[in-house]
Every structure is written in structure tokens, then in C-alpha cells.
Amino acid sequence: MAKTIMVIDDSATMRLSLKSALELNGFKVECAGDGVLALNQLKIGVKPDLIITDINMPNMGGLEFIKNLRALPGFRFVPVLALTTESKQEKRDEAKKNGATGWLVKPVTGPDLVKVIKQVLPGA
């Protein structure tokens, strides 16, 4: 079974870019425009094996999303990668504290992305 990855980013360009990069590597990709939309999708049964989320988004940002995600039954251990342009250590620590698995700095290229995904996603 192809692994499903959920991509959360408010920029359609970023979503398209990640989606095509991931699909090229054989992943199934679900997209959401912000934290709220992503949570809605998760609540109606989308079951990603990995979530990649942007941090700075309208309505619900990445950090808040991760916090909410961890509170959702069945998503406590789903790996979450934060993908953003911010690279400040304090933000990383905050994300870690909220339950992020890893951190990626934009712009990330396909091979790099896959390398990180392989690290956090067993069997990919």
C-alpha cells in the first residue's frame, strides 16, 4: 500500500510542489490549506501515515495544529514534520514541545524531502 502523506500549507504553490514531489516518489498525498481544514479532514476519516505542515498559516497555524492533532484519538504517534522558512531555534523547540517529529526548512528539494521522510516513516 502506498503510504499517505498529508500536506498542510496555505500556499497552493507549495502544496502543488510538495504533492508532485511526493507523488513522484510513490506516495499518496492529501492536502489541506490550514490547520482547521486539516483537522476536519482527519475527523472525517483521512488517515495519513505522515503529516507535513507549514507553521505560519491563517486560521490555525502549524504549532497549534500539532497540539490539536495530538489530542485527537489515533493521531498521537503519527509523525509530523514542520516545514517552514523560519529557522530560529526557539521556534523549533516550541514545535518539538508541541509534538512535532522533525523540522524542515523551505525550500526543500524532492530528494531531501524523501530522505527525511524515510527517517521518520518506517517502511517508506
Added chain:
Amino acid sequence: MNPLLEQFISESRESLQGIGEKLMQLEKEPESSELMTELFRFVHTLKGNSGLFDLPELTRVLHAGEDLMDAVRNGEVAYSPLLADRLLDAMDFVGLLCDEIDTNGSTDAKHVNNSVRLADSLRQLIVVIVPTTEGASSAVVNELPIVPEQPDPANQLPLSDIPEEISMAAYRAAVTGKPLHWLAYSPVEECFFQGDDPFYQARQTPGILWGDITARTPWPKLAELDPYCCVLDFSILSTATLEELQEYYRYVPDQVRIIPVPGSFLILPQGEPNGGPVYEDFVADALKMLHANNIAGLTHATRSMLDVSNPNLWLSAALRWLLLVIELEPDNVFVCERILLSLRTMTPPVWHELAGGCDTRINGDVNSELPHNLAQEESEPVPAMLSPEVTALIAAQREILSLPDDIAWLAGRLKSVAASLSGCLHAIGANGIIQSLGAALDEALAQRASAPLLHWLDSHFKPSVDAAPFLPQSVQPATTTQIGQSVEEVKYGRRAEDSYSGPKSIKVDQVKIDRLMNLIGEMVVAKNALPYLAGRAENVFGVRDLSREIKSQYAVINRIAEEMQDTIMQVRMMPVSFVFQRFPRLVRDTSHKLGKEVNLILEGEETEADKNIIESLGDPLVHIVRNSLDHGVEMPDVRRALGKPATGTIFIRATQEADRVVIEIRDDGKGIDPEIIKRLALEKGIIDNERLERLTDQEAVNLVFAAGFSTASVISDLSGRGVGMDVVRTAIEKVNGTLQLESEKGRGTRIRLSLPLSMAVTNVMIVESNNQLFGVPIGSVVETVRIPRADIHTIKKNQATVLRGRIVPLKPLNSLLGQHVPPRANEEDELAVLIVSLGDESVGIMVDNFRETVEIILKPMTGVLAGLSAYAGSALLGDGSVLMVLDIKEIL
């Protein structure tokens, strides 16, 4: 252009629009942190996205913008209108680049300079400030020059701009002990929004003697001019004390420079430089009298000298100054001497050098050369050296006179030209030729022609090259108050006043398009009620004329509805390149991984199809291409051994055939061995021995599409993730597509996908059974036949008939739908049979009667009804009744 870039451009345009709006809102509520955060996100997203592409110019500016907005968001830099301006400028630049990418696919290298400049101008503002009570204006402080006390800034002042009588009055004041201050007031551009009235403020300056207003930059075109932006500098000469001035300008201390001016600095004689006798004798005499302290004699000599001189001359002005100095400060020998010496050189005294105590200018060589303009011939009636203003004015008059004469108001025009010219003559002191101008005007009026005036103009003012162009720039004194902007500022023609060229596409929620699609679908169906109505009018009510009218009206509505439907479908169309664009990369990466050499050829990328079709095409195509790479194309050495070129070829082509999109994927690999397929199919129990015998090679290779079939004996890394070609088939069939596979062993494989252009409209054939109507998708209907009851045989409890030498099993629709009513035959005892194709087989479905075929919008079953797999969906008919459309595969 590749869709990712396209997406980027369209999203960037939205973001730019958003940035503009947010900045406007921030103007109103500069404290709103929410707006600030949103603004930051826009810039942040833009920058993040630009990083995906190789657009260094764009990224540089956006990065600077992001850093700036980050600082603003964190309160490190206060928001100011200046910041907004710079950001908007930068965003205009980004917009310009986006447009360029949109048209050319790339940006021009020439933008590097602008990019660096804009990025710098943004970064300049990122100066961590100490919070002050002044708020908005505090950020501006970085911009305006805080002039350190230079040794004597007064010597750079344009004091010569001050008219003589005012200079003299100021000098008088200075001599009587009043302080003299030069005040340069540069209001910030957005001062009007801060409640300032710079003009009033300047006019009311205490002790004002004189003032001047200059534009900071050459005036832009009227369309680009922002009337709410103050671009004026005020220069004021005042006799108020420094304290008074500081008190008066206490609200804008950062916008004024106050420079003390020594009185003597004002002694700058002004006037016509040429003409008049040479003053050498007078200067020599006067110097003698001065040193002999013969003030009365000096005064007298100066007065008489002044009497014989033209008062407009520079020399006369110098003499007047001399008189004033003698009158006010008779013992200031030094200043008098300087003025006298300057009479020789005809250059203004250089006071600040004297103030600095540097006396080098006083030496014997002052008379070594005569100023060249003194040597000028006196006969010239008009001064040869005209100020640029006069030159421009004269050129303009010349231009007016060259216009065609055939207008009713020519007389008025001529008079106006003459008045302008006479004004010019007064200004340059050439009063002597005004009379001849009057004569020329009279003549011109008499002849009703411009020629006499033109002739006069030519004879007095030679049309010269430099006089010809009317250049307002030369009139505008432009001071360079802008800091760090030595490069001329470029506007990108994107001010709100400029012609607005909106984005070429709009983004619409897909739900809206779908809604529109549904509505037009209903419209198409509803219009079908009209022929029905016409029928009723004729048959039931017996009004034939009305029936005909309804029919003709129907034709009109039909045409419009169809056109509308076409247009809406067009909106949903997407080029297949959306799917194709991922293949070059896929093929490259995969073939590298496998150690194969593959050349990919794509054709017909511009072919369009409905969005849903295109989207459903993606996965199957990737699968097919992977299969070709994995199983089709051989390793280079194998290929060479077989006498094929080492590089394999995969060819993907999209074409439109009638109302279908056909996609062909061809490779020149090893092809599929039908024998292996047959054997495997038998092993896996997909076919039985009996069928195996009858199977053609072509049919055999198509078995790869059967469920649970995978030919690769070793599951490779690429394909064979548990999804085989049957997934491809299912996906294609889901959107009413068909696929065909042809393969020649050793030569390659060819897969042909045929998909409908759009899935919105379905053609169904209506059949009647047990007094109910059902729809059958036309795609599955092979033919309709009427079979005499006698030809129906019962074989093993199943009914069948022989049609053209083939046995066709027959099934009554009623029993398929669980109704135990036998099918009805017509008067000739024939039964209506609908032959449908089911994979490779044909099945006859016995119905009561055939009806017409109609175009319908198929709506899938929803809710509880979705569980009824026998129905593909429902549709509305013209008379408003609901038609259930059968899913033939399911009911069989």
C-alpha cells in the same frame, strides 16, 4: 509554461493584491497587530514560494521584505507610511517580474540593479529603534539627514536666490544685531496625514523675511502625481532667534534644519553680467579712497557711478551693496574692499573663505583676465544669453505660431503670443524691440496669419538647437534630499491611477463551477420539456399553430443552452500537460535508478479535457509509464545485443478524436509474450483451458488488465506494489474510458487510452420495461434488435438466441430487477432485445420497448440510495419525471 510556475504566478498575484489591501488598511489602523501578521504571512508565503524557482531577483527583494515585516511584526520597527511606500514599490517590482515570467517564462537579467536597490531600501528600514512617544515619525528619523554641525553649513546655502532688496533688508537687520537664520523645512511626504499644513507653517515662521518653495524631485507625469504626498521643500530666511524657530517648529524638529547666516554672506550682487563700462579706473580710485578712509568721497563716487550704469547690471547691484555697507558699517573696510575687488572679476565675493580667515584670493592677478562676457559686442539688441525659462517660453511661442492658421480664434492666439513675447522682452531687459513686436503683431492681425510674428521672432531670436525642446526639467530646481537613492527612482507604472490591467485569470471555487454545471444540466433537461409541451398542444389541445411556435422557440432556447453548456464545460477544461509534466522527471529518475537509458517523447500536451478526466488520468498514466520502464525497456546491453539502439524510447501522445481524448503510450521494449500471459493466467485461474484454446495473442496480452494479474516474476521496487494493471483499468473505466493494449514480442508495447472529453453529459438510451422507463448508458449498448419469440431458445434453463452465428444469452430486465413479469412482445410477437457488451461478451437484455436516446446529466445516487449498486444514478427528464439509469455491469 509548467503548471507549478503558473500556479506560483497566479498565487503571487493574489498575494500582491493582498499585500496592497493590507497596507491600505494598516494606513488606517497602524496599530493592528492582526493586520501586521497577515501582511507578514503574505510576504512570507511569497518568499517561500519564490525559493522553489530559480528567481534570485525576486527572492532577494522578497527576503528583504520578509525580514522587514518580521521586524515590524515583532515591534522592532514601527510601521510608517514610508515603509508602506517602499514595500509597495518592492511589490510592484515583484509584480513586474511576475508579468515578465508570465509572458517570457523567465526574468530579464537587467533587473538585478533594481532588485538590489529595492532590497537595500527595505533593509535600510530595519534599524532597531528605541520606542519613542512619537511613534510613526520615529522610523522616519533614519531617513532624514540629521545634519551634524558642519564647520559652516551656511556657505552651501543658495543665498543668491534671495532677491536683492530682501538680502539688503536682512543685512540691515543683521547689522543692527538681529540674528539671521536660514531654515530648510522638508516636510515628510505623508505630513498631510499627520495634520500638518506645511505651507501655512512656513508662511507663519516668525521673523520671516523671505521664503522659497522647491520640488524635491522633478515633477512626475500628472497621472502619477500623488496630490496627498508632500514633495516640497521650504527655504526660509528669518530674523528670529534659534530658540524662537525651534519653539515654532517643535512638532517637526526632525524635518527642519536651522543654519545661522552671517550677514555678510548675503552680499551677493545679482544682475545682468554683461554690458557697462569697464570699472577698472573706478575700482582703483575707490580702493584709494577707502584706504584713506574718505568715506564721503567713496560714497559720492559710487553714487555717480551708479547713475551712469544700467540698474539691471550685476555691477550696479554690486555698487548698491557697496553703498549699503558704507552706510551701515562705514568702518568695515574689509567688506568694502572685497566688493570693490569683486567688481574687477565680476564674480561674487567668496565670503566664507574670508570668514575662515583665508585670504589667498587677494593678490595681484585679479585683473589678469577680463571676463569674456564683457568683451561681447554691444550691437546685439537682445542679450545672447537667455535664461532657460525665457528660452523655453520663446520656443513655446514659436511652436504655437507654427500651428495651422485656419482657426476662428487666430486673432486671440496672435495677441496672446505677442503678450507672452513682450513679457519675455521685459524680463530680459530688451525693451527696445518691443515696438517692433507691436508692429509685427498689427501686421499679423491684418493678414490673419502667423507669418509676420514668426518672421519677427526669427529675426530677433535665432532658433537654436538648445532652445527648441521645451524642457520643464531645466526649469525645476531639483534638490537631492533623497538619501541612498542616487539611482533614479523607477516607477513601474503601477500606481492606482494608471490604466489597470487586472489579472488575466480569476480563480473560482470549484464548487461554484460544479453548481453552474448542475444548473446548466437542469436547464438542458428542462428545455427538453418544450417538445413534449408542443406535442401536447397539438395532440391533446389540438392547437397546431401554438405547437409550431413552441417548437421554433425551443430551437432558440436549445441553441443558447447548448452554447452555454459548451462554455461552462470549457471552463473546466485543462490541458493534459498538467499530468504530462511530471513524466520527464519520473522517467529520468526511474531510468537512472534502473540503469536503463530511456528517451521520453511527449506530444499533444496542449490537448484539453475536463478537469475530472485529467485528474483521474494521473495515476493510471504513472502506472503505465512505470511498467514500461520497469518491464518494457531492456537494459542497454540487452538492447544492443538485440540490435536495437541502446537508448529505449517511451512515447506518450495525447490527441483528440471526436468527443474523446486518446492517449497513446508506446515503448520499444521487449513487449509482452502472449504465451507467458496465457500460462500465468491459467495458473492463476483467470481463464480455463477451454478459453485458452480460443484466445488470440491480442486477447491474451489484454489479460494483464484482469484483476490479480502481475507478470513480473520478481516484484520490483517500482511497479508491483500490489497494484497491477487491473487498477489502471478500473481507474480508466470509472470515468467511462476504455483501454486497449497491443504488443509485439520483442518490438514493444502500445497502450491506447480513450477517455471522454467531459463526463458531465451522458447519453443514455431509454428503454421501457413493465411500464417503467430506465436509462442505459449508450456506451454499453451494442445494438438493438427485435427477435421473434420463436428464435428464443432455452438452454439449461437460460434463454439464448443466435445472432449472426453467435450465441447470445438473453436476460429479461424485469427479472434482473426482481420483478416477476414476463417481457411483452409487440404485435408481431417480436421481443425487444438490447445487446450490451460486457467485457468481451455480448448479452441481450429483453425489454418491453425501446425509446429515444437522450443527453442527460447523470447524478450519482446519494444517501441510502447510494447502496443500490444496480443504478449508476438518476436524471431528470423533460416532463419532470425521474429516470433511473442502470449500471449494466452490476445488474448482470
